[in-house]
Amino acid sequence: MAKEFVARGADLELKQIRKEFPGFTAIDNLDLHVPAGEFFALLGPSGCGKTTTLRLVAGLESPTKGKIFIGGKDITATKPHERPVNTVFQSYALFPHMTVLENVAFGLRQRKVADPLAKAKDALNLVQLSHLADRKPQQLSGGQQQRVALARALVNRPSLLLLDEPLGALDLKLRREMQTELKAIQMEVGLTFLHVTHDQEEAMDMADTVAVMNLGRIEQMGAPETLYDRPKTVFVSKFLGQSNLLVGDVTSTSANSISIDVAGNKISVPKNRAEKHKGKIAIGFRPEKATFSSKKPTATSAKNVIGPGEVLDIRFTGVSNQYLIEVPQLGNITVFAQNMTHFAPIEVGAKVWISWDVENSFGLSDLPAKNVKA
Amino acid sequence: MAFAAFGSANAPAAGKPTRSGKVVIALLAPGLAYLGAFFLTPLFALIMVSLEVPDPNGGYAEYVPAFEIGNYFYVISEYLPHILRSFGYALAATVLALVISYPLAYFIGVKARPWPLLQKLMLTLVIAPFFISFLLRTLAWKQIFSNESWIVSSLHDIGLLAPTQYVVGTPFMVIFGLTYNFIPFMTLPLYTSLERLDLRYLEAGSDLYASPSKVFRKVTLPLSMPGIISGTLLTFIPIAGDYINASGDFLGSSSTSMIGNVIESNYLQINDYPSASALSVLLMGVILVLVSVYVKKSGTEDLL
Numbered sequence: 001m002a003k004e005f006v007a008r009g010a011d012l013e014l015k016q017i018r019k020e021f022p023g024f025t026a027i028d029n030l031d032l033h034v035p036a037g038e039f040f041a042l043l044g045p046s047g048c049g050k051t052t053t054l055r056l057v058a059g060l061e062s063p064t065k066g067k068i069f070i071g072g073k074d075i076t077a078t079k080p081h082e083r084p085v086n087t088v089f090q091s092y093a094l095f096p097h098m099t100v101l102e103n104v105a106f107g108l109r110q111r112k113v114a115d116p117l118a119k120a121k122d123a124l125n126l127v128q129l130s131h132l133a134d135r136k137p138q139q140l141s142g143g144q145q146q147r148v149a150l151a152r153a154l155v156n157r158p159s160l161l162l163l164d165e166p167l168g169a170l171d172l173k174l175r176r177e178m179q180t181e182l183k184a185i186q187m188e189v190g191l192t193f194l195h196v197t198h199d200q201e202e203a204m205d206m207a208d209t210v211a212v213m214n215l216g217r218i219e220q221m222g223a224p225e226t227l228y229d230r231p232k233t234v235f236v237s238k239f240l241g242q243s244n245l246l247v248g249d250v251t252s253t254s255a256n257s258i259s260i261d262v263a264g265n266k267i268s269v270p271k272n273r274a275e276k277h278k279g280k281i282a283i284g285f286r287p288e289k290a291t292f293s294s295k296k297p298t299a300t301s302a303k304n305v306i307g308p309g310e311v312l313d314i315r316f317t318g319v320s321n322q323y324l325i326e327v328p329q330l331g332n333i334t335v336f337a338q339n340m341t342h343f344a345p346i347e348v349g350a351k352v353w354i355s356w357d358v359e360n361s362f363g364l365s366d367l368p369a370k371n372v373k374a
Numbered sequence: 375m376a377f378a379a380f381g382s383a384n385a386p387a388a389g390k391p392t393r394s395g396k397v398v399i400a401l402l403a404p405g406l407a408y409l410g411a412f413f414l415t416p417l418f419a420l421i422m423v424s425l426e427v428p429d430p431n432g433g434y435a436e437y438v439p440a441f442e443i444g445n446y447f448y449v450i451s452e453y454l455p456h457i458l459r460s461f462g463y464a465l466a467a468t469v470l471a472l473v474i475s476y477p478l479a480y481f482i483g484v485k486a487r488p489w490p491l492l493q494k495l496m497l498t499l500v501i502a503p504f505f506i507s508f509l510l511r512t513l514a515w516k517q518i519f520s521n522e523s524w525i526v527s528s529l530h531d532i533g534l535l536a537p538t539q540y541v542v543g544t545p546f547m548v549i550f551g552l553t554y555n556f557i558p559f560m561t562l563p564l565y566t567s568l569e570r571l572d573l574r575y576l577e578a579g580s581d582l583y584a585s586p587s588k589v590f591r592k593v594t595l596p597l598s599m600p601g602i603i604s605g606t607l608l609t610f611i612p613i614a615g616d617y618i619n620a621s622g623d624f625l626g627s628s629s630t631s632m633i634g635n636v637i638e639s640n641y642l643q644i645n646d647y648p649s650a651s652a653l654s655v656l657l658m659g660v661i662l663v664l665v666s667v668y669v670k671k672s673g674t675e676d677l678l
């Protein structure tokens with residue numbers, strides 16, 4: 001194992017992983033494949049099992065059931081120090097008795113890599129902290145500690161790098177810089193990154209593939225654009241961006257689309273964009289894909305229309321406004337519209353119709369917990 | 375050092391006693407008075423006695439104040455073997471206590487964390503011997519290893535001891551007794567520092583390719599250094615001055631006498647007060663030097 005610096009990443013495969021803590025199942029039947037050299041983001045709410053998944057891969061926790069492969073090799077029973085994996089810990093875990101530089105050089109020294117200090121200095125340069133090399137971790141700010149943790153893992157060039165919210169403590173500007181830096185390193189060296197984050201923008205921006213995790217399972221996985229364009233479950237549609245959901249029974253089916261009836265409105269979705277074609281289903285659309293007008297537009301086979309509704313609230317966010325519109329019997333619908341003028345085109349209390357293209361609708365496989373009354 | 379960083383930020387301006395400054399002085403006063411009355415005064419008296427000379431006109435055990443530095447040279451030349459033996463025994467017993475206590479403290483403080491009840495039980499067991507006077511316990515060991523005991527006769531039978539050799543009165547027995555009596559003083563500080571050890575550092579170590587033994591040497595050991603330092607100080611210092619274990623009445627014999635025994639016999643039996651005092655001062659001085667070198671070397675001045 002001596003001093004090989006891997007030239008490129010290895011792929012990671014989790015097969016039927018289950019992890020039980022006393023009285024609690026944190027991971028349930030998790031299947032995951034991360035191709036070599038990919039930037040893979042694991043996105044999910046707090047407590048869904050992201051850190052547990054990383055700990056299983058790092059070997060700090062052993063699965064109750066299932067197998068883990070790195071580069072095709074079964075490493076389920078391998079000790080953490082023998083795995084070609086490094087972790088940027090959510091809690092940083094920088095050694096308090098060592099200087100920043102020694103922290104970064106630690107992994108290199110263990111593997112007897114030549115000239116560890118010079119390499120550690122380079123890594124510190126990369127995270128813009130070379131001027132703090134001689135400090136102890138306790139003398140750094142949270143964001144600085146986080147960057148040291150990043151350098152300490154990156155410097156080893158592991159075939160698989162696990163990042164547990166590695167940028168959470170950084171301000172927006174620094175976070176963007178580090179994101180660019182990370183992405184550049186990943187591309188340049190061809191490492192495999194498994195990146196855990198709460199931040200959906202970060203996940204969509206950086207990752208080749210995003211997996212949305214919920215309650216210890218992967219709900220959906222795919223390229224960021226696909227996930228956003230075609231969420232399959234209520235959870236994904238709400239967790240990755242915002243969605244308006246309408247629930248109703250399927251009333252008619254044509255060659256290409258199906259339609260549901262929602263309080264007298266006919267809402268359609270292309271067949272190939274719907275998970276379910278029968279019974280009660282939920283159809284969703286993104287707030288920025290809809291428009292509103294104060295005159296009722298004509299519904300066509302290519303356009304869904306609902307309304308009229310009343311504008312409850314207008315939220316100014318700079319480039320766009322978020323309009324909250326209450327449609328009787330359908331609930332509240334959100335519409336985003338770019339601020340093309342210096343004033344909002346409508347006011348709170350206005351009566352509007354909402355329309356969007358049928359081909360921008362998506363049909364989900366499950367129903368929202370709190371059904372909109374029909 | 376770490377505290378200095380905080381201190382400077384809100385330290386009151388020097389010279390002008392602020393309200394909190396007065397409170398600090400008021401709170402410190404009893405302690406300072408105590409130190410003055412019960413530490414500095416006797417220390418001064420001890421030093422004065424150590425420099426006295428026999429009264430030329432007086433009888434046996436009568437001394438007059440003088441400034442006889444020669445007393446120190448006398449005790450050093452006379453009792454050098456005892457001095458060396460004291461520190462040798464203290465070193466051996468401290469190292470033994472550390473080697474025995476560390477795994478014990480590690481088990482209680484780290485491995486037993488999921489079972490707080492077990493932790494408490496084991497801690498109680500560590501302290502339990504204190505419920506019986508240590509004189510009695512030491513005498514009990516003397517019984518156990520007495521010349522007539524089955525342990526010693528078995529040792530004779532299997533030939534580990536020559537027929538004329540016994541256990542009580544040997545350096546082994548004294549070091550054993552010292553180790554036994556001071557183990558709790560080593561275990562407790564070790565436990566306190568291991569109990570606070572953040573296991574995430576150990577995980578980070580193994581994630582960075584360190585084998586379990588490397589993690590122990592590079593992470594666990596340095597992080598438990600404060601416990602090791604205070605444990606070794608709490609055992610080494612009292613052991614160097616101990617006179618019970620090595621005394622002929624307990625586990626030792628005349629060939630195992632330590633400084634404590636010499637001081638005791640000089641004071642209480644031959645009434646050579648200046649020599650006894652000079653030895654006491656010497657013992658204190660040597661310990662002071664050893665401890666400060668030790669603490670400096672191990673880089674934990676923060677501790678003192």
Ligand SMILES: Nc1ncnc2c1ncn2[C@@H]1O[C@H](COP(=O)(O)OP(=O)(O)OP(=O)(O)O)[C@@H](O)[C@H]1O
Pocket residue numbers: 021022024026044045046047048049050051052053090198
């Ligand atoms: N050692 C443990 N014993 C019992 N339960 C645990 C243990 N570790 C984690 N859990 C539980 O497992 C679940 C998943 O935890 P995990 O740390 O993986 O969440 P996470 O997705 O990383 O959350 P966050 O985004 O807040 O970091 C949580 O409900 C947590 O309470």
Ligand SMILES: [Mg+2]
Pocket residue numbers: 050051052090164
């Ligand atoms: Mg986590």
